[in-house]
Each structure stands twice: as C-alpha cells, then as structure tokens.
Amino acid sequence: MKAAVILLPGLNRDRDMIAALTKISGRAPQTVWQTETAIDDDIDLIVIPGGFSYGDYLRCGAIAARMPVMRAVKEKAEQGTRVIGVCNGFQILLEAGLLPGALMRNASLKFVCREVKLEVANASTAFTSGYTKGQIIRCPVAHHDGNYFADPDTLADIEASGQVAFRYTADTNPNGSMNNIAGIVNKSGNVLGMMPHPENLIEPAHGGTDGRALFEAALGLVDA
Amino acid sequence: MTIPNTVPITDELIAAHGLKPDEYQRILDLIGREPTFTELGIFSAMWNEHCSYKSSKKWLKTLPTTGPRVIQGPGENAGVVDIGDGDCVVFKMESHNHPSYIEPYQGAATGVGGILRDVFTMGARPIAAMNALRFGSPDHPKTRHLVSGVVAGVGGYGNSFGVPTVGGEVEFDPRYNGNCLVNAFAAGIAKTDAIFLSEAKGVGLPVVYLGAKTGRDGVGGATMASAEFDESIEEKRPTVQVGDPFTEKCLLEACLELMQTGAVIAIQDMGAAGLTCSAVEMGAKGDLGIELNLDHVPVREERMSAYEMMLSESQERMLMVLEPSKEEAAKAIFVKWGLDFAIVGKTTDDLRFRILHQGEEVANLPIKDLGDEAPEYDREWREIGGLSEISHADVDEPADYGLSLLDLLASPNNSSRRWVWEQYDTLIQGNSLQIPGGDAGVVRVDGHATKALAFSSDVTPRYVEANPYEGGKQAVAECWRNLTAVGAEPLAATDNLNFGNPERPEIMGQLVMAIQGIGEACRALDFPIVSGNVSLYNETNGEAILPTPTIGGVGLIPDWAHMARIGGARQGDAVILIGGDGSHLGQSAWMRDCLGRSEGAPPPVDLMVERRNGDFVRSAIRNDLVTSCHDISSGGLAATLAEMAMASDLGMKIDLSASHGPAHALLFGEDQARYVLTVPADMAAYVAASAEGAGVPFRLLGSMEGDSLKVAGLMTVAVSALRTAHESWFPSFMDSPAALAAE
Numbered sequence: 001m002k003a004a005v006i007l008l009p010g011l012n013r014d015r016d017m018i019a020a021l022t023k024i025s026g027r028a029p030q031t032v033w034q035t036e037t038a039i040d041d042d043i044d045l046i047v048i049p050g051g052f053s054y055g056d057y058l059r060c061g062a063i064a065a066r067m068p069v070m071r072a073v074k075e076k077a078e079q080g081t082r083v084i085g086v087c088n089g090f091q092i093l094l095e096a097g098l099l100p101g102a103l104m105r106n107a108s109l110k111f112v113c114r115e116v117k118l119e120v121a122n123a124s125t126a127f128t129s130g131y132t133k134g135q136i137i138r139c140p141v142a143h144h145d146g147n148y149f150a151d152p153d154t155l156a157d158i159e160a161s162g163q164v165a166f167r168y169t170a171d172t173n174p175n176g177s178m179n180n181i182a183g184i185v186n187k188s189g190n191v192l193g194m195m196p197h198p199e200n201l202i203e204p205a206h207g208g209t210d211g212r213a214l215f216e217a218a219l220g221l222v223d224a
Numbered sequence: 225m226t227i228p229n230t231v232p233i234t235d236e237l238i239a240a241h242g243l244k245p246d247e248y249q250r251i252l253d254l255i256g257r258e259p260t261f262t263e264l265g266i267f268s269a270m271w272n273e274h275c276s277y278k279s280s281k282k283w284l285k286t287l288p289t290t291g292p293r294v295i296q297g298p299g300e301n302a303g304v305v306d307i308g309d310g311d312c313v314v315f316k317m318e319s320h321n322h323p324s325y326i327e328p329y330q331g332a333a334t335g336v337g338g339i340l341r342d343v344f345t346m347g348a349r350p351i352a353a354m355n356a357l358r359f360g361s362p363d364h365p366k367t368r369h370l371v372s373g374v375v376a377g378v379g380g381y382g383n384s385f386g387v388p389t390v391g392g393e394v395e396f397d398p399r400y401n402g403n404c405l406v407n408a409f410a411a412g413i414a415k416t417d418a419i420f421l422s423e424a425k426g427v428g429l430p431v432v433y434l435g436a437k438t439g440r441d442g443v444g445g446a447t448m449a450s451a452e453f454d455e456s457i458e459e460k461r462p463t464v465q466v467g468d469p470f471t472e473k474c475l476l477e478a479c480l481e482l483m484q485t486g487a488v489i490a491i492q493d494m495g496a497a498g499l500t501c502s503a504v505e506m507g508a509k510g511d512l513g514i515e516l517n518l519d520h521v522p523v524r525e526e527r528m529s530a531y532e533m534m535l536s537e538s539q540e541r542m543l544m545v546l547e548p549s550k551e552e553a554a555k556a557i558f559v560k561w562g563l564d565f566a567i568v569g570k571t572t573d574d575l576r577f578r579i580l581h582q583g584e585e586v587a588n589l590p591i592k593d594l595g596d597e598a599p600e601y602d603r604e605w606r607e608i609g610g611l612s613e614i615s616h617a618d619v620d621e622p623a624d625y626g627l628s629l630l631d632l633l634a635s636p637n638n639s640s641r642r643w644v645w646e647q648y649d650t651l652i653q654g655n656s657l658q659i660p661g662g663d664a665g666v667v668r669v670d671g672h673a674t675k676a677l678a679f680s681s682d683v684t685p686r687y688v689e690a691n692p693y694e695g696g697k698q699a700v701a702e703c704w705r706n707l708t709a710v711g712a713e714p715l716a717a718t719d720n721l722n723f724g725n726p727e728r729p730e731i732m733g734q735l736v737m738a739i740q741g742i743g744e745a746c747r748a749l750d751f752p753i754v755s756g757n758v759s760l761y762n763e764t765n766g767e768a769i770l771p772t773p774t775i776g777g778v779g780l781i782p783d784w785a786h787m788a789r790i791g792g793a794r795q796g797d798a799v800i801l802i803g804g805d806g807s808h809l810g811q812s813a814w815m816r817d818c819l820g821r822s823e824g825a826p827p828p829v830d831l832m833v834e835r836r837n838g839d840f841v842r843s844a845i846r847n848d849l850v851t852s853c854h855d856i857s858s859g860g861l862a863a864t865l866a867e868m869a870m871a872s873d874l875g876m877k878i879d880l881s882a883s884h885g886p887a888h889a890l891l892f893g894e895d896q897a898r899y900v901l902t903v904p905a906d907m908a909a910y911v912a913a914s915a916e917g918a919g920v921p922f923r924l925l926g927s928m929e930g931d932s933l934k935v936a937g938l939m940t941v942a943v944s945a946l947r948t949a950h951e952s953w954f955p956s957f958m959d960s961p962a963a964l965a966a967e
Contacts, residue, residue, distance in 0.1 A: 010470045111647045
C-alpha cells in the first residue's frame with residue numbers, strides 16, 4: 001500500500017511520521033503540500049501528522065481544515081481511502097467534519113507530554129486489527145488541546161457503534177477527555193483520529209514498539 | 225557633514241540610552257559631530273553591556289576556545305563542533321533574564337526563539353533544547369506567577385516550533401526574588417561543509433530582509449537588559465518582545481531550503497538590537513559598508529520612525545547578503561512559506577553604515593567603529609572567598625536519617641522537576657533516548673545508525689557565591705560529569721554568565737574569579753567554551769542575584785547501545801561508589817535545606833581526580849559493565865542512592881560500615897568527582913579490580929534488593945515513600961489555592 005503525508009505550515013511531527021512510515025513500510029511516503037488540490041489515485045493511506053498548523057492561533061486545526069488539500073482528503077476519505085490524523089491531525093479531521101466531536105483545552109490547562117496507557121477499545125477496525133480488544137498498550141502524548149468532547153447524543157452514538165478505537169486507562173487520562181476517549185474512527189471505519197503519538201513508539205530506541213502495529217495494520221502489512 | 229536633528233540630544237536623553245557621559249564623549253570624538261537621534265539609538269544599541277561585553281571582554285578572552293574538534297568558537301551566532309562523518313553540532317546558551325521577569329511568558333518564549341534562531345542561522349536544524357531557570361524564594365509572592373509564566377512560555381515556543389527539550393535546571397533562592405534567570409540552550413546538527421556565517425562578502429550586493437514584519441515591540445530591549453531594576457519595572461513591559469513560534473518554524477524551513485540553493489552569501493539573525501546589530505555585524509566582519517533604505521523594510525505598524533525600526537526587537541527576522549543571480553529562486557521559497565522577502569539595502573566599499581528613510585539620510589556612521597571602538601572596561605575587582613571549612617563536629621547528626629532524607633527529597637530545590645518538564649515536548653523528532661530526570665538528555669543523530677549526543681546544563685550558585693573560583697570550576701566539572709555519567713565523551717561547552725552590577729568591585733570579583741575557575745576546568749578537562757553570553761546588572765534595588773555562571777555542555781556517544789541511564793538496575797546488582805567517601809558538608813544542600821545553614825567553604829574540585837574517575841566510569845559504561853549510573857552532586861550519596869532506587873523502582877541494601885567518617889558526612893557530603901554505579905553481581909569483582917588498576921577509589925556499598933532503601937543502622941525507607949516525597953512538592957506548590965488566587 002502507498003502512503004501520503006499531508007504537509008501544512010506549522011505541523012512539526014511530519015518528520016517523525018515520515019520516518020515511522022518509512023521504517024515500517026520500507027519506503028518513504030509521498031508528501032502533499034497544503035495547496036495541492038488532488039491526491040494521487042494510487043494512495044491508499046493518507047496521514048495528517050501533529051504539530052501546530054498555522055500556530056493554532058485560531059481554534060486548533062480550524063485554518064488547516066479549510067486549506068485546498070483538505071477538500072482532496074475529504075474526497076478520498078469518502079471513496080474509502082484510509083485516513084489517519086494524529087494530534088493536530090485529529091483536530092484538523094474534526095474541524096473538517098470527517099469525525100464527530102471536538103477537542104477542548106486539557107483539563108489541567110497545561111501542555112502535557114508523557115507516556116500514557118491506552119486500551120484498545122475496538123480491535124476490528126482497519127487500524128487496530130494488529131491489537132486485541134482490551135489490550136493495554138503504551139503510547140506517548142504531547143498536546144495542549146486533547147480533551148475530547150461530544151454532545152450526549154453523539155457520544156452515545158459513537159459508543160454504540162463501536163467508533164471508540166482507543167481509550168486512556170482511567171489512571172492515565174492526561175486531559176480529562178469524555179469516557180477516556182483517546183482515538184475514534186468514523187462510521188465507515190476508514191478514518192481514524194487520535195491524540196497520542198504512536199509514531200514515537202515504533203522502535204527499540206523509543207523504549208518500545210507498541211505503536212508499530214497500528215501502522216502495520218493501516219498499511220495492510222498484517223492480516224486483518 | 226551634519227545631519228539635521230529633529231530630536232534635541234540632551235543629557236537626559238543620553239542617560240536614558242544607558243550611555244555614560246564619557247561614552248557619549250567618545251561618540252563625539254569618533255564622528256566629529258553631534259549624533260542624530262537615530263544614531264544615538266544605534267550607539268546605545270551597540271555599546272550597551274548586552275551587545276558589547278564591555279565589562280567582561282577582557283576576561284572572556286582568557287577562556288580556552290579551541291580544540292581539535294572545534295570548527296567555530298565564540299564570535300558567531302553559535303559554536304560549532306565536529307562530530308565526525310561530515311556532521312557537526314551547533315550550539316549556544318543565552319539569557320533572557322530581564323524580559324522574563326517583566327513579562328514571564330513572552331520573555332521566556334522569545335528567549336527560546338532567539339536561541340533557536342542563532343542555531344538555524346548557521347545552517348543547522350535544531351535537535352535539542354534545554355532551559356536553566358532560577359526563581360526567588362517559593363514563598364515570595366511573585367514566584368509562582370513567574371514559574372508558571374516562564375514554564376508555559378518555554379513550552380509554548382519550543383513545543384510549537386518542534387524541538388525536544390531534553391534537559392535543564394530549576395532552582396529557587398531568595399536572592400533571585402527581584403531577578404529571575406532564564407538561560408535558554410539550543411543545539412542543532414549541520415553538515416561541516418555547509419555552515420553559514422555572518423561575514424558579508426562582495427560590494428554592491430543586495431541585503432535582504434527575511435521573515436516577520438517589524439513592529440514597535442522590543443524597542444530598546446538590549447539597553448533595558450543592561451540596567452538594574454527598581455520600582456519603575458512595570459513601565460518596562462513595552463521593551464519585551466512578543467514571540468510567534470509559527471512564523472519561526474516557517475522561517476526555519478524557509479532558511480534551510482534557501483541555504484540549499486546557494487543564494488546565501490552571509491546571514492545573521494536579528495536578535496538583540498535587531499536591524500542595527502545584524503547589519504553592523506555583517507558589514508564590519510566583512511570589512512564592508514552597509515546602506516539600508518528603511519522605506520523597503522516590511523512593517524506591521526504605520527508611521528514607524530527610523531529610530532524605532534533600527535531598534536525594534538521584533539522576533540523571527542533575519543538579514544542576509546544575497547547572491548543576486550539566485551534572487552527569484554530565493555524569493556519563491558519565502559513566498560511559499562508566507563514570509564517577507566525584501567531587498568532593503570546593499571553592501572558598499574566605504575565602510576559606512578548609512579540609513580536612508582523617506583528620502584533623507586538619518587544616520588551615517590563608521591561601521592567598524594560601532595563594534596571595534598565600543599568602550600572596553602578593566603573594572604576594579606576584589607578577591608572573594610576564603611571561607612574556612614566547617615568541621616563535622618559543628619554539625620549535629622539528624623535524629624532520624626530516614627526522615628532527614630525524606631525532608632531533603634521533598635524540599636523545593638531537591639524535589640522532582642516533573643511538573644516542569646512534562647509541559648515541554650521531550651519526544652518530538654523521535655530521537656530522544658533520555659529525557660529530563662537523569663544526568664543528561666540524550667538525542668540520536670538523525671541518519672546515523674549508532675551515534676547520539678548528550679546535553680547537560682549545570683552550575684551550583686551557592687558554591688560560586690562562597691568561592692567564585694572553586695564554584696566556576698565546579699560548574700564545568702559537574703557538567704562534564706553529567707555527560708560522562710551517560711557514557712558520553714564531553715566535547716565542548718557554552719557559558720551563560722549571570723551576575724549583578726559589574727561596577728561594584730565585589731560583583732566584578734565574582735565574575736573574574738568564576739571565569740578563571742571555568743577556564744582552569746575547561747583546560748584541564750579538554751572541554752573548550754565555543755559560545756556564550758553574559759548577563760550583568762541582575763540586581764534589584766542594590767541586591768544582586770547569586771553569581772550564576774551556567775555551563776551548557778555537549779557530549780558524544782559513538783554507540784547509544786552502550787550508554788548508561790539513572791534507572792535500569794536489576795535485582796541483585798552490586799552498588800559501587802566511584803570516588804572517595806563523603807566528607808565535605810560545607811555549602812551542602814542538606815545543610816541548607818534541612819538545617820537552614822549556608823556555611824563554610826564549598827567542596828574543592830580536584831580536576832585531575834575528576835578526569836581520572838570520569839574516564840574510568842565512561843569506559844566501564846562503554847564496555848557494557850554498568851546497568852545504571854548517576855553522579856553524586858547536591859544532596860550527596862543519600863540523594864543519589866534515593867534517585868537511583870526510584871528510577872529503577874527497586875530497593876537497595878547498603879552498608880557504610882567500612883567507610884570512614886561520620887554518617888552525616890558520608891551520606892550528605894558533596895565531595896566532587898564521584899559516581900554511583902550498579903553492575904551485575906558477577907561483574908562486581910572485575911569492576912573493582914579495574915578501578916584499583918586505574919588508581920580510582922571505589923567502595924562496594926551493597927546491592928539492589930527489596931523495595932526499600934536500607935542503609936544498615938541508619939535508615940530504612942520504602943521506595944514508594946521516597947517517590948511520594950520527591951514528586952509531591954512541585955505540583956502541590958503550584959496547584960495550591962493561594963497560587964490560583966495570585967494569578
């Protein structure tokens with residue numbers, strides 16, 4: 001499968017993401033600049049990395065979600081192409097309407113960078129099939145606005161339809177998110193947004209490889 | 225030649241520019257006429273302490289700045305050191321003390337921004353940052369506000385820019401009540417054949433302005449930072465700049481792309497004294513004149529005067545001399561990143577610094593003299609120190625060693641700094657091998673299979689206060705030791721010298737003696753100073769800060785598979801002390817924080833012993849004999865053992881009965897050149913024999929076992945209790961209701 005990484009000014013975990021995808025798949029992903037209006041047909045996985053697009057001086061991800069490249073991402077997502085947004089990428093997917101809910105400022109009102117534990121809430125998505133349901137994995141977070149919020153109906157809906165992919169374990173929730181939500185997928189299951197950074201835990205030098213299975217699954221490197 | 229003056233130059237105006245009467249006379253002698261208002265501003269910007277180093281230059285020249293690996297020493301934006309394979313590390317530390325006290329968030333943020341710019345101006349991609357922060361007493365009403373603002377500012381800028389913060393220091397002392405210290409360090413990696421310097425070359429070439437627009441923020445900032453504080457401090461807020469990390473991130477990417485095109489002949493970031501300092505530096509270094517037409521400077525405010533444009537310290541700006549044939553390609557890169565690119569002047573052959581504004585010449589000065597003829601002072605100084613050692617008998621042993629250790633670990637200066645560094649992105653770029661909490665931060669060299677760099681920032685101000693010479697030595701030795709403790713070969717260092725008013729002989733004495741001590745240690749340890757910064761006048765109403773010469777060091781780890789960490793010891797491992805028994809209680813953290821006594825001489829530093837012991841530890845680590853390692857510094861052996869037990873989440877069984885001296889000196893003495901290692905039990909005899917062979921003092925202290933730190937006959941404390949004590953102070957201090965009310 002072929003991957004593409006979306007580049008917008010102010011994103012800063014793009015190099016981490018490109019390195020992770022390259023190390024796991026054996027080839028460098030394509031990069032797509034914000035002003036592009038189309039994404040190549042042969043791309044099977046689109047990744048929006050983390051950072052502070054446009055400085056996040058407006059609502060996180062709000063400006064990025066309105067850039068030309070995001071229309072192309074939306075089109076591809078609607079056609080079923082897999083899309084992952086991590087951290088700022090998750091915020092951008094929410095702002096673009098590809099996922100439900102919103103991310104508010106952390107309950108602590110502070111930026112937080114630390115390792116947390118994630119419970120795999122749904123192991124039957126295209127992104128989580130390398131894990132087992134209920135498996136606890138390690139993963140770092142690094143964000144200021146990761147406090148997931150949705151209105152009661154939306155929350156009930158995503159819970160009922162198994163859209164929660166990852167939850168923080170109750171004792172490691174770093175931001176106060178509802179139902180300890182760390183990552184969700186859309187109804188069709190081809191778009192994943194998550195606050196934690198699996199790309200920073202994929203090799204022994206990172207102190208662990210728990211993030212690797214996510215990319216292996218998304219890239220079709222494991223049997224679903 | 226005369227230029228009409230719209231603003232009369234009065235004695236008050238001269239004084240308000242921080243220029244002394246004899247300095248003004250020097251200006252008159254140099255240019256043979258009264259300066260214009262803009263020219264007065266330019267002189268004030270170039271001749272203040274912050275930019276000219278006029279009080280410290282004489283002594284800075286005595287520091288060792290060369291070595292087989294040094295590619296660029298002091299004098300450029302940052303120092304450059306060869307790390308092999310065509311790569312080099314580019315690094316510097318710089319203070320942002322004055323602005324951070326006035327406006328903590330922006331002051332600290334722009335301190336980080338400034339140092340990152342220094343690094344990428346030279347063509348390096350920043351890969352690591354550190355911050356050495358010092359605040360007043362925890363119960364001073366301003367302290368929480370400053371801690372909260374400075375930490376948020378450091379994080380706000382570094383996290384958004386995208387550099388991992390891998391180390392630093394946070395300390396409290398009442399002597400910083402009126403002046404906090406924010407010393408920001410950054411390091412980047414460049415190719416040795418693609419380093420960019422500020423020296424302009426070629427006549428008639430375009431001078432290009434890059435980056436963000438110029439506003440009125442920071443006008444006079446460098447002059448402000450060269451004066452003491454008094455009650456009027458609140459009025460100085462407009463001299464603090466406002467940071468924009470998003471623009472800086474774009475500027476980084478644009479500059480690195482630009483440098484690949486061959487368009488850059490010379491480049492200089494606009495830091496202190498903005499356009500003035502950057503233009504003068506480029507011209508003067510290249511023996512060229514510079515002519516600027518301010519009508520072409522991108523501005524974000526209307527009706528800015530020439531004076532304001534020349535002195536603005538708006539952030540995220542660069543000046544460069546452009547290879548004219550590459551103009552279109554260069555411009556396209558800046559358009560892509562949404563940044564300004566404007567030709568604002570040219571290089572000339574007349575060695576003049578000419579400023580044009582709205583058709584008029586507003587300044588015309590001899591460019592070399594602005595830098596070279598800056599006043600240089602040989603200030604009077606007084607020898608400091610001579611405190612005698614305190615005897616063990618004058619210090620009572622604690623009634624309960626376990627409780628005393630818990631007290632120490634839960635004290636403001638010895639507790640965990642997790643509350644601080646969890647607000648910094650320590651992992652971004654995916655290369656962090658060791659984050660804060662250990663001896664040194666360690667980052668992989670991108671694109672190299674095994675190589676890593678280690679970073680540490682150190683100084684013990686209470687030692688420097690008690691004896692500036694020994695304290696200066698100790699700052700270097702501790703930095704060198706921390707790098708060694710992870711298995712790195714210390715390469716070179718940057719110094720950030722923070723002191724009070726140098727016009728007072730006792731303060732000048734601290735500065736002179738500290739520099740002498742630093743120089744002595746750097747020579748003995750082959751650890752040259754390749755960049756640095758001096759911050760003087762850190763005084764409020766006549767009270768100076770503790771003398772604080774911060775040393776930021778860089779070390780090289782050839783293969784990170786063979787490094788050591790503070791944690792990672794296994795059940796049954798032997799615990800070995802490298803270096804002598806603890807004996808020196810003078811100026812110890814334990815006496816200060818548990819007994820309230822700051823007395824006696826600081827521990828002396830024997831640099832030959834330091835080197836011998838360190839070289840032994842490094843070779844043991846590289847030979848894979850060591851399962852964990854930690855140096856002994858503030859808090860002595862007891863704090864080191866506790867920190868290692870917490871990091872490994874394992875107890876220790878220690879027996880000091882073979883050691884010589886009273887228990888409080890053994891446990892809390894801060895004798896130098898010491899480490900604690902853990903090694904597999906079956907390797908203990910081999911390590912001991914090797915130490916003996918190398919002439920290194922050692923002592924087998926015990927082993928890793930159980931879940932308590934047990935020191936036979938002295939204490940038994942559960943590791944969980946150690947952790948609770950160590951981790952609680954900072955969050956409870958910052959989150960107390962009083963803190964919220966104060967903000």
